[in-house]
Amino acid sequence: MHIVKMLFTGLCAVILSHHPALAVDGTQLLEQVDRNLAPVSYEMFRKLINIEPDGSKREYTLYTVKKDQDKIISIFLAPASEKGRSTLRLAENMWLHIPNVGKPVRITSLQSVVGGIFNNSDIMGLDFSVEYNVERMEETDAAHILFLKAKTDVVAYDRLEMRVDKKSMVPMEIKCLAASGMLIKTLYFKEITDFGEGIVRPAVIETDSPLQKGYKSIMVFAKVKKREFPDEIFTLNYLPRAESLRQ
Amino acid sequence: MERYMGRIGRCSRVVMSIGIIGLLSMGIVPAARSFAASGETSYDLDFEIPEVESKEVFKIWGYSEFRPFLRVLDKNSALYKQKYAKNPQNAVQTNYLLNLRPEMSFDYGQIGAYARPRLDVDWSEVKSGSLVLDEPSEQFWENDAHWGASIMLEEGFVTWRPSPSFTAEAGKKVLNWGKGYAWNPVAFASRPKDVDDPDHAREGYVMSYLDYIRSFDGPLKTLAVTPLVLPVADRLNAELASGDSLLFGGKIYALLYDIDLDLMFMAGDNYDTRIGFDFSTNLTSNLEIHGESAIRFGYNKNIIDTDGEIRSKKFDALNFLVGLRYLNSLDTTIIVEYYHNGEGYSPGELRDYYDLINDGYDEYIENTTNSALQRNLKLLKGNAQGQSSGSSSGNETSLLQDSSQVADTYNKSTAGQDYLYLRISQKEPFDILFLTPTVTLITNLGDLSCSLNPEISYMIIPNLELKPRLVIPLGPPQSEFGEKMNSFRGEFRVTYYF
Numbered sequence: 205m206h207i208v209k210m211l212f213t214g215l216c217a218v219i220l221s222h223h224p225a226l227a228v229d230g231t232q233l234l235e236q237v238d239r240n241l242a243p244v245s246y247e248m249f250r251k252l253i254n255i256e257p258d259g260s261k262r263e264y265t266l267y268t269v270k271k272d273q274d275k276i277i278s279i280f281l282a283p284a285s286e287k288g289r290s291t292l293r294l295a296e297n298m299w300l301h302i303p304n305v306g307k308p309v310r311i312t313s314l315q316s317v318v319g320g321i322f323n324n325s326d327i328m329g330l331d332f333s334v335e336y337n338v339e340r341m342e343e344t345d346a347a348h349i350l351f352l353k354a355k356t357d358v359v360a361y362d363r364l365e366m367r368v369d370k371k372s373m374v375p376m377e378i379k380c381l382a383a384s385g386m387l388i389k390t391l392y393f394k395e396i397t398d399f400g401e402g403i404v405r406p407a408v409i410e411t412d413s414p415l416q417k418g419y420k421s422i423m424v425f426a427k428v429k430k431r432e433f434p435d436e437i438f439t440l441n442y443l444p445r446a447e448s449l450r451q
Numbered sequence: 452m453e454r455y456m457g458r459i460g461r462c463s464r465v466v467m468s469i470g471i472i473g474l475l476s477m478g479i480v481p482a483a484r485s486f487a488a489s490g491e492t493s494y495d496l497d498f499e500i501p502e503v504e505s506k507e508v509f510k511i512w513g514y515s516e517f518r519p520f521l522r523v524l525d526k527n528s529a530l531y532k533q534k535y536a537k538n539p540q541n542a543v544q545t546n547y548l549l550n551l552r553p554e555m556s557f558d559y560g561q562i563g564a565y566a567r568p569r570l571d572v573d574w575s576e577v578k579s580g581s582l583v584l585d586e587p588s589e590q591f592w593e594n595d596a597h598w599g600a601s602i603m604l605e606e607g608f609v610t611w612r613p614s615p616s617f618t619a620e621a622g623k624k625v626l627n628w629g630k631g632y633a634w635n636p637v638a639f640a641s642r643p644k645d646v647d648d649p650d651h652a653r654e655g656y657v658m659s660y661l662d663y664i665r666s667f668d669g670p671l672k673t674l675a676v677t678p679l680v681l682p683v684a685d686r687l688n689a690e691l692a693s694g695d696s697l698l699f700g701g702k703i704y705a706l707l708y709d710i711d712l713d714l715m716f717m718a719g720d721n722y723d724t725r726i727g728f729d730f731s732t733n734l735t736s737n738l739e740i741h742g743e744s745a746i747r748f749g750y751n752k753n754i755i756d757t758d759g760e761i762r763s764k765k766f767d768a769l770n771f772l773v774g775l776r777y778l779n780s781l782d783t784t785i786i787v788e789y790y791h792n793g794e795g796y797s798p799g800e801l802r803d804y805y806d807l808i809n810d811g812y813d814e815y816i817e818n819t820t821n822s823a824l825q826r827n828l829k830l831l832k833g834n835a836q837g838q839s840s841g842s843s844s845g846n847e848t849s850l851l852q853d854s855s856q857v858a859d860t861y862n863k864s865t866a867g868q869d870y871l872y873l874r875i876s877q878k879e880p881f882d883i884l885f886l887t888p889t890v891t892l893i894t895n896l897g898d899l900s901c902s903l904n905p906e907i908s909y910m911i912i913p914n915l916e917l918k919p920r921l922v923i924p925l926g927p928p929q930s931e932f933g934e935k936m937n938s939f940r941g942e943f944r945v946t947y948y949f
Contacts, residue, residue, distance in 0.1 A: 254884060256884055257882075262884070262885065262913060263913075283913045283914055283948070284512055284514075284914050284948035284949050285514075285910065285913065285914050285916065285948035287512050287948075288512075288554075294672060294673075294706070295709070296709065296733065297706070297709055297711075297733065298733075302650075303554075304552075304554075304567070304606075304625070304652040304653075307627035307628065307629070307630075309630075309632075309776075310630075310711070310731050310732070310733055310739045310741070310776070311739075312733055312735075312736050312737045312738070312739060312776075312778055313736045313737075314736050314737045314778055315737075315778055315784070316878075319878070319879060319884055319885055320884065325736075357735055357736065358733060358735055358736045359736065360736055416882060418882075419882065419884075433615075434614075434615045434616070434666075435666030436614075436615040436616045436664045436665065436666050437615045438666070439664050439666060439673045439675060439706075440673070440675075440704065440706070440711065441662050441664050441673075441675040441677070441704060442615060442618075442664060445563075445610070445612065445618065447558075448558055448563060448612065
């Protein structure tokens with residue numbers, strides 16, 4: 205009888221873990237995380253800091269505008285060697301424009317326009333719910349753990365393990381995994397900050413990677429503000445003029 | 452063949468030297484870093500972002516570049532003989548170039564302006580002759596044996612953008628059409644890239660253009676139309692047409708099913724009408740493919756034979772390029788492009804040209820020797836004046852002079868018909884941040900000669916970049932790269948951004 209009870213409990217657990225209602229809950233939770241991290245249309249400034257094992261740092265300042273779930277432009281404001289560079293992401297399409305050098309060229313999500321551990325998909329991240337499905341969910345006392353699977357092959361990481369803080373409903377930690385299950389990097393979300401207009405989110409994302417031991421990359425957010433943009437600015441033709449968006 | 456082997460020998464020594472320097476630098480730096488890494492990583496987070504505070508209406512930034520370079524001349528090459536038959540040079544030549552490119556922008560509401568002047572100061576062991584620059588420009592020390600200087604406007608234009616959908620610009624501008632990395636056969640309104648250094652900033656053309664953009668939901672995400680006009684006159688876009696003209700052109704861009712597509716055309720008086728298209732898309736998260744194709748209608752090609760006779764052939768020239776950019780898991784980026792240059796010369800046509808130069812050079816040496824012998828004979832006979840030498844000099848260099856008439860097209864970069872471009876760059880090897888070694892191989896598939904260009908780019912501190920690089924042409928006699936004037940060229944580029 206005890207064995208039957210155990211089998212029944214196990215069967216229920218398997219069925220429930222694949223129940224559509226739970227999947228929907230996971231998807232809704234992921235969408236909520238996306239909205240808590242940023243409004244639908246906004247602008248922000250970011251500083252990317254690459255820290256080498258000897259402690260030396262390289263810093264980049266970017267102005268970023270985003271609209272909907274899949275349109276994002278970033279413009280480098282500093283250092284002088286990168287000034288004027290801009291990137292555009294439209295869903296899975298990414299381009300880099302380098303002033304004086306040439307036309308915007310297509311880049312891929314695994315490349316990095318700044319070096320260090322952050323790659324292009326980290327710097328020009330779309331909403332998680334655009335790129336990933338929730339495969340399953342676990343819970344601890346303080347967090348939901350979402351196991352995400354990439355919707356297509358062109359997404360940078362095949363799987364994510366996202367630990368979501370139950371209280372603030374924003375990520376605390378994301379493990380980025382390759383299809384083989386190998387850990388590529390871990391993103392740590394820190395310093396939950398009130399940016400105003402109801403935007404409360406981590407102001408710092410820190411990352412390290414077992415593939416680049418001793419190195420660290422940090423992304424600091426500032427002045428995250430709601431702002432509406434027309435679709436036409438998220439185009440290749442507008443990209444060289446994108447810096448004029450700063451007010 | 453001896454010359455070819457000699458060139459290979461010299462080049463291998465240079466490549467080995469570079470390799471040793473590279474290995475040393477790559478070995479020493481990581482060693483130093485791993486020592487430092489043994490300590491605790493510590494850092495301070497600075498939440499202030501000073502650039503946020505206000506948008507500046509007027510801004511100035513830019514960069515300055517110091518570029519010493521060394522060339523080793525191949526005295527047996529056809530192009531050396533053509534240029535220096537009468538005036539032999541030392542085999543090793545040094546040059547120094549210092550340039551300053553400040554960039555200025557003005558941005559106020561719907562109105563904007565941008566300018567990028569360029570100031571060059573150079574010292575050359577032997578000046579290669581001054582170019583006629585487009586206006587506005589000024590050249591200095593033109594008659595000095597070694598020094599030269601120029602100031603010019605590479606770009607300078609005003610912008611009016613009444614809405615995000617509509618922009619109008621007028622002035623001198625680099626308009627970049629095409630998707631290729633090394634070549635852009637559809638870039639009708641731009642100066643050609645330097646295939647040895649495709650990323651280097653170029654001078655623009657004077658033009659006016661409009662840009663109208665629309666975005667949509669669905670498979671067609673973006674549609675943009677860009678009509679433009681370019682005037683051509685003496686020292687104003689002079690390279691574009693064979694005489695005064697007003698050129699009309701345009702481009703239609705679409706992002707359709709995640710594929711970038713462009714259609715373009717250009718037409719006008721004293722100009723061969725051109726049409727073209729290009730495409731680009733990402734196949735996976737680390738693989739991009741691109742291509743472009745253009746037709747130049749009624750292209751007039753001048754072909755010279757071994758006797759120095761020039762004939763013209765008129766036809767519609769088809770130029771096209773296909774390529775890919777691939778990034779592997781080790782952060783190695785590979786760019787491969789195949790380029791067919793329909794306006795170029797076949798291996799046989801290039802061979803005839805080099806034969807002509809070699810024959811002309813032999814003829815010149817023979818005539819010079821005979822003239823010297825005749826003068827000596829006359830001196831011996833007591834007629835020291837040598838009156839007849841002037842009349843023979845007209846024929847002495849005739850074949851070389853014939854070859855010089857078509858040197859502009861035969862000697863230019865990418866003079867052949869079929870090329871393969873391979874560029875492999877490794878980002879941050881051995882975890883050395885901001886260091887990127889790159890090797891580029893440009894092969895003329897017609898004669899299998901090539902140019903091997905290794906380089907290392909290192910941003911040693913923020914805003915200071917060091918870039919040692921070599922350009923090593925390799926090939927047998929009578930091949931494009933085998934007959935280049937330089938047996939190799941090395942440079943050490945130091946760029947400071949401000």
